[in-house]
Amino acid sequence: MAPRSVQKLVESFKEVTDLRDSEATAWLTKYKWNLEDAVEAYLTQTSMNSQGQNFLTQEQKGSLISLFNKYKQDGEDYIGIDGTIQYIEDLEFEVEDPVVLALAEFLESTQMGVFERAKFVNNWEKAGISSIHEMRQKVLEFQRSLENDEQFLKKVYDFTFKFLLDNNQRTLLKDTAVEYWKLLLSHYFGEEKMSQWCQFINDEWQFAITKDQWQMLFLFMSEWNQKDNFIESYDENAAWPSMMDTFVEYLRAKTSS
Amino acid sequence: MAEKLPKSDDLKATWSFVEPGLQLILGSDSVATVTPKMYMNVYTAIYNYCINKSRTPTQDSSYGSGSNSTTNASLVGGEIYLKLQQYLIEYIQQLEKKPEESFLQFYVRRWVRFTIGAGYLNNVFDYMNRYWVKKERSNGRRDIYDVNTLCLLTWRDFMFRPNLEILLEEILTQVELQRLHKIELNMEISFAIKSFVSLGFDINDLKKQNLSVYITDFEKAYLDATLKFYTEESDEFLETNGVVEYMKKVDTRLAEENSRANIILIEHTKRPLADVLNNALIERHVEVMYEEFNNLLDQKQTEDIYRMYSLLQRVPPTLEPLLIKFEAYVKQQGLKAVAELKQSQAAAESMGAASKKYQALLPKLYIKTLLQVYERFNEVVYMAFGNNPLFVKSLDNACRDYINNNSIAMPGIDNNGPTVFKGNSKTPELLARYGDTLLKKKAKDSDATADMSADELMNIFKFIADKDAFETHYRxxxxxxxxxxxMVSEEEEESIIQKLKEFNSLEYTTKMSNMFADMKASKDLRYWFKEQEESDNTDLNIFVLSQTAWPFPQFKQPFTLPDELLGTKEQFEKLYSEKHSGRRLKWLWNLCRGEMKANLARPGKPPFILTVNLFQMSILLPFNKRETYSFEELHEITNLTPEHLESCITPLVKYKLLIQSPEGSENTGKSSTKFTVVKEYKSKKMKVNFMQGVKLDQKHDHDDAQKEIEDDRRSFLQACIVRIMKARKVLKHSALINEVVQQSHARFQPSVGDIKKAIDLLIEKEYLNRVDGDSYEYLA
Known part of the structure; x- marks a missing residue:
C-alpha cells in the first residue's frame, strides 16, 4: 500500500482512538487496513476491558473482600455452612427460600452451603456490587426473575440438579427431587400440576431421577402449562423420556376412573 | 355394346357410350352382366376421351380451378368427372328396397354390390384418377376425389345419411334379438357396421382410416344400448336368481359379448365396450358380491370364489374390499379355531382327564390348529385367487395376526381389540415345544409324531413375530x-437349524450351532480322556459346554461329591487344565446322572441297573457300607438342602428301594426319619429309572427363559441404537425409532416404549445427547 494512504488511515484511526502511531498501525494491520473494522474491534475490546477491571474502586473491592472474610470458615478459603446461614440471614432471606438457589447459581457454588472465595469475589465484582445492601437488591431482582422469567428459572433449575448431587452421584434420590421440584416449580407452573407430578413420583416411581429426566421435566411442565389439552393430546411416540409416558398414562387412568 | 367407340373428343357421345356399362358395373336389377369386352370398351372410351382432350386444349377449359389455363392445358377430366358424380347420385337414388326385405337387408345387399362396383369403376376411370384427379388434389382441391372415394361419399350422402336412423335402429334391434337368443348371429349386421367404418374419410389423406362416422354414428349408440340392456337384465336376474347364479350368467354374457365383438365390431370398440360391461354387470353389483363372499368361504365354494375373483379382477379397484374381507375372515377363522381348541381342552380337564397329559399334547394340538387354518386358506389363495400376490399378502397378514395373538397365546387379551403385540405371546414357546415333541425320542409304543414334520414347524415359524423368543425356548x-x-436323529436336528438359518440369519442360529460344536468336541474329549486315564473303572460320559451358548444356569446349591467320584473329577480337571490352560470348568451337578449296578436281585439273577441322578447316587452310595441312615445323616453326607434331599429321596422310597420309617410322605423330610435299603428289590424290569419322580422346577425354567429373552432384547435395542447413531451422528427421534423397528423386525417387534427406555438409558450413560428437543446426537 502506498505510504501516503497508509499515513492517512493511521491519522483517521488516531482521531477516533487517541492512540500513538505504532499502536494505530498495529490495529490497522491486524484488520487488513479496513478502517471501520479496526475501529470497531478496538472500541469493543477497550469497553470490555474497562468493564471488567474498573467496576469496583479499590476501596469498594476492599470492603467486598472484608465482607467475604466476615463469613468465611476459619482456616479455610470458603464460606461454610454456618457462614452461609449467617450470610442469608444478613441478606434478610430464609434459608429455604428458592432464591438461595439462584444466588448459588450466580456465585457458581458447587455444593450446598459452600461459597469459594474466588467465585464469590469475582462474581460480585463483575456485577459491580460490594455491599450487603446492594447484594440484597440483586437477590430481590433474582426473586422477581424466578417468578416471571422462564429462561432464568430454567437456568437455576438445571443448575440445581448438579448442585444437589454428591461427588460421585449421577442420579438424584426421588425424595430430594420431589422436595426441590416443589420448592422451585410449584409457584411458576402451579400448585396443582406440581403436586400431581410429585404424587406420581411418590406413589408409582421407584427409581432415582436422572439428569435427562430432571431437565426434560421442565420442558414437560412448560408445555403442559401452555397447552390446554396437553395431556389428552400427548403422544407417546414423541421424544419424551418414557417416564413422562408413564406419568401421562397414570394421569389418564386416574381421570377415567 | 358392339358399336364402334365414340369419337374421342365428343363428351356427349362418349358418355352415352359408357353409361350402360357403368350401370352394369355398379349393379342393376337386370340379368345382364359385365363382359370383359364391354369393360375394355368403356375403359378405352374414357381413356381416349381424356387423352384426346389433353392433346388439344380447349378454351372451355375444365371443371374446377380453371383460372389458370396453362395448368390444365394438358390434363382434362373435369366434365366427365361432373357427369360421373351426377350419374352416381342418380344411380343411388333410384335403388329400391324389395317388398319382402327389411331395410337392413336391402342396405347390406346393395352396399356389398356397390363397393365391388366402386372398385371396378375406379379401374375404369384409372386414367382420370391418375392424372386429372391427382393433379387437382395436388393443387389443393380437397373436394375432388378418386373415383372409389367419390362412390363411397356419394353413398354416404345419398344413401347412408338419409336412412341412418332406420339403419341404426334395425342393427340394434338385431343385436338385441341376438342377445335374447331369438336369432343367430348373422353376417348382415357385420357388413352394415363395417360400412360405417368405410364411410369415414380423412379429407386430407384419403388413404388414412378415419373412424369418425363409426364412432359418432354407431359406437356410441351401440354402447348405450348395451349398457341399458345389461343394466336391466342384471338387476332382474340378480333379483330372481341370486349372486352365485348371477356370476355364472355374467361369465357367459362376457364370453358372448366378446365373440360378438370379434365378429361385428372393430378393435376400437373393445375397450369402451369392456368398460360398459364391467360397469353394468360388475361394478353396479359389487356390494351384493361382497356380501356373498363370506358365505362362499363358509361353504368352501372355491369355484364360485374363483368366479367372483375373476369378475372383480376385471375392475382392479373392486378387489380392495375383497382383500380386506378375506383378511378379516381368515383372522376370525384362526381365532375361532383356537378358541374351540381351548374350550375342548378346558372341557377335557374338567372331566378329570389327566391335565398333565393334556399339557403335553397342547403344543401339537395348538400348532396343528394354527396350521389347518393356514393350509385351508393357502389353498383358497392358490385355487381361487391364482396366488395373486395381493391375496398372498392378505393371508400372511391374517396369519401373523391370529398366530401370534389368540386366546391361547395371549389369554388375558381380548381378541376383538386392536392388534398390538403387548405382552409376550405364548406361540413361540408352544412352537418350540412342538419341535421338541417332534425331535425327542418317544415312548416306544407311541406314534404320536407320525403326522408332525419340520415343514409344519417352518410354516408357522415364518409367521412368528417374536423370533427371538422362539430361539430361546427352542435352544x-x-x-x-x-x-x-x-434326540431322534441328529440329521433332522441339523436340517431344522439349517432351515432356521436360511429363513432368518446366520446370527440367529449361532448359539445352536455352537452347541452342536460343543457336543462334537466333548465326544473327542471323552476318547482322549479315556486314553489318558490309568484306571478305567468309571465310565465317564462328560460334556464340556461353553457358558454363553447353553442355557444352563450355574449350579449354586450346596453339594458334596461322593468320594467314589471325586477322584475321577479331579483327574479330569487336572488333565483338562493341562490341555487348555486358562479355561475354567464349572460343574453342573444338577444335570448329571448315572447308572448304578445294584446286587439286590434274588440269588442267581443278574443285578438291577438303576438310573439315578447324581444326587440320588450320592444318597445311595453310603448304603454300600450300612443298611440304615437317618435323614439327618444323609443330609450331612451329601450336604444337600433338606428340600432338595427330600425331593430326591421321594422316588427311591416310592419305588420301594428304600424303606422309610416312620412311613408317610409327611415324614420323609424329618431329620429323625430312617431309611433302610431293601434286601431284595422286586421289579419286573431289569432297568429302573428313579429320575422321573424328581420334581423339576419348570416354572423357574420358564421364568429364566423369559428373563433371558428380555435381557437380550434390552441389549439388542441398545446396541442397535448405538450402531445407528454412530453412523448417523445426529438423528431425529422419529427417524431413529423407525430404523430401530426396522432392524429389529427379524427378531421381535419392539414397542416404542421399549426403544425409548433404551434411549433414556443411553442418554444416562452419556452415549447420546438430546439436541433441539426431538433429535439425538451421538457422543463418541
Missing part, C-alpha cells in the same frame, strides 16, 4: 435333548 429344549441324548 433350551434342544440343550436338554442334546445332553439327555434323547
Amino acid at each position: 433350551r429344549l434342544l440343550a436338554r435333548r442334546l445332553i439327555n441324548g434323547n
Whole structure:
C-alpha cells in the first residue's frame, strides 16, 4: 500500500482512538487496513476491558473482600455452612427460600452451603456490587426473575440438579427431587400440576431421577402449562423420556376412573 | 355394346357410350352382366376421351380451378368427372328396397354390390384418377376425389345419411334379438357396421382410416344400448336368481359379448365396450358380491370364489374390499379355531382327564390348529385367487395376526381389540415345544409324531413375530435333548437349524450351532480322556459346554461329591487344565446322572441297573457300607438342602428301594426319619429309572427363559441404537425409532416404549445427547 494512504488511515484511526502511531498501525494491520473494522474491534475490546477491571474502586473491592472474610470458615478459603446461614440471614432471606438457589447459581457454588472465595469475589465484582445492601437488591431482582422469567428459572433449575448431587452421584434420590421440584416449580407452573407430578413420583416411581429426566421435566411442565389439552393430546411416540409416558398414562387412568 | 367407340373428343357421345356399362358395373336389377369386352370398351372410351382432350386444349377449359389455363392445358377430366358424380347420385337414388326385405337387408345387399362396383369403376376411370384427379388434389382441391372415394361419399350422402336412423335402429334391434337368443348371429349386421367404418374419410389423406362416422354414428349408440340392456337384465336376474347364479350368467354374457365383438365390431370398440360391461354387470353389483363372499368361504365354494375373483379382477379397484374381507375372515377363522381348541381342552380337564397329559399334547394340538387354518386358506389363495400376490399378502397378514395373538397365546387379551403385540405371546414357546415333541425320542409304543414334520414347524415359524423368543425356548429344549441324548436323529436336528438359518440369519442360529460344536468336541474329549486315564473303572460320559451358548444356569446349591467320584473329577480337571490352560470348568451337578449296578436281585439273577441322578447316587452310595441312615445323616453326607434331599429321596422310597420309617410322605423330610435299603428289590424290569419322580422346577425354567429373552432384547435395542447413531451422528427421534423397528423386525417387534427406555438409558450413560428437543446426537 502506498505510504501516503497508509499515513492517512493511521491519522483517521488516531482521531477516533487517541492512540500513538505504532499502536494505530498495529490495529490497522491486524484488520487488513479496513478502517471501520479496526475501529470497531478496538472500541469493543477497550469497553470490555474497562468493564471488567474498573467496576469496583479499590476501596469498594476492599470492603467486598472484608465482607467475604466476615463469613468465611476459619482456616479455610470458603464460606461454610454456618457462614452461609449467617450470610442469608444478613441478606434478610430464609434459608429455604428458592432464591438461595439462584444466588448459588450466580456465585457458581458447587455444593450446598459452600461459597469459594474466588467465585464469590469475582462474581460480585463483575456485577459491580460490594455491599450487603446492594447484594440484597440483586437477590430481590433474582426473586422477581424466578417468578416471571422462564429462561432464568430454567437456568437455576438445571443448575440445581448438579448442585444437589454428591461427588460421585449421577442420579438424584426421588425424595430430594420431589422436595426441590416443589420448592422451585410449584409457584411458576402451579400448585396443582406440581403436586400431581410429585404424587406420581411418590406413589408409582421407584427409581432415582436422572439428569435427562430432571431437565426434560421442565420442558414437560412448560408445555403442559401452555397447552390446554396437553395431556389428552400427548403422544407417546414423541421424544419424551418414557417416564413422562408413564406419568401421562397414570394421569389418564386416574381421570377415567 | 358392339358399336364402334365414340369419337374421342365428343363428351356427349362418349358418355352415352359408357353409361350402360357403368350401370352394369355398379349393379342393376337386370340379368345382364359385365363382359370383359364391354369393360375394355368403356375403359378405352374414357381413356381416349381424356387423352384426346389433353392433346388439344380447349378454351372451355375444365371443371374446377380453371383460372389458370396453362395448368390444365394438358390434363382434362373435369366434365366427365361432373357427369360421373351426377350419374352416381342418380344411380343411388333410384335403388329400391324389395317388398319382402327389411331395410337392413336391402342396405347390406346393395352396399356389398356397390363397393365391388366402386372398385371396378375406379379401374375404369384409372386414367382420370391418375392424372386429372391427382393433379387437382395436388393443387389443393380437397373436394375432388378418386373415383372409389367419390362412390363411397356419394353413398354416404345419398344413401347412408338419409336412412341412418332406420339403419341404426334395425342393427340394434338385431343385436338385441341376438342377445335374447331369438336369432343367430348373422353376417348382415357385420357388413352394415363395417360400412360405417368405410364411410369415414380423412379429407386430407384419403388413404388414412378415419373412424369418425363409426364412432359418432354407431359406437356410441351401440354402447348405450348395451349398457341399458345389461343394466336391466342384471338387476332382474340378480333379483330372481341370486349372486352365485348371477356370476355364472355374467361369465357367459362376457364370453358372448366378446365373440360378438370379434365378429361385428372393430378393435376400437373393445375397450369402451369392456368398460360398459364391467360397469353394468360388475361394478353396479359389487356390494351384493361382497356380501356373498363370506358365505362362499363358509361353504368352501372355491369355484364360485374363483368366479367372483375373476369378475372383480376385471375392475382392479373392486378387489380392495375383497382383500380386506378375506383378511378379516381368515383372522376370525384362526381365532375361532383356537378358541374351540381351548374350550375342548378346558372341557377335557374338567372331566378329570389327566391335565398333565393334556399339557403335553397342547403344543401339537395348538400348532396343528394354527396350521389347518393356514393350509385351508393357502389353498383358497392358490385355487381361487391364482396366488395373486395381493391375496398372498392378505393371508400372511391374517396369519401373523391370529398366530401370534389368540386366546391361547395371549389369554388375558381380548381378541376383538386392536392388534398390538403387548405382552409376550405364548406361540413361540408352544412352537418350540412342538419341535421338541417332534425331535425327542418317544415312548416306544407311541406314534404320536407320525403326522408332525419340520415343514409344519417352518410354516408357522415364518409367521412368528417374536423370533427371538422362539430361539430361546427352542435352544433350551434342544440343550436338554442334546445332553439327555434323547434326540431322534441328529440329521433332522441339523436340517431344522439349517432351515432356521436360511429363513432368518446366520446370527440367529449361532448359539445352536455352537452347541452342536460343543457336543462334537466333548465326544473327542471323552476318547482322549479315556486314553489318558490309568484306571478305567468309571465310565465317564462328560460334556464340556461353553457358558454363553447353553442355557444352563450355574449350579449354586450346596453339594458334596461322593468320594467314589471325586477322584475321577479331579483327574479330569487336572488333565483338562493341562490341555487348555486358562479355561475354567464349572460343574453342573444338577444335570448329571448315572447308572448304578445294584446286587439286590434274588440269588442267581443278574443285578438291577438303576438310573439315578447324581444326587440320588450320592444318597445311595453310603448304603454300600450300612443298611440304615437317618435323614439327618444323609443330609450331612451329601450336604444337600433338606428340600432338595427330600425331593430326591421321594422316588427311591416310592419305588420301594428304600424303606422309610416312620412311613408317610409327611415324614420323609424329618431329620429323625430312617431309611433302610431293601434286601431284595422286586421289579419286573431289569432297568429302573428313579429320575422321573424328581420334581423339576419348570416354572423357574420358564421364568429364566423369559428373563433371558428380555435381557437380550434390552441389549439388542441398545446396541442397535448405538450402531445407528454412530453412523448417523445426529438423528431425529422419529427417524431413529423407525430404523430401530426396522432392524429389529427379524427378531421381535419392539414397542416404542421399549426403544425409548433404551434411549433414556443411553442418554444416562452419556452415549447420546438430546439436541433441539426431538433429535439425538451421538457422543463418541
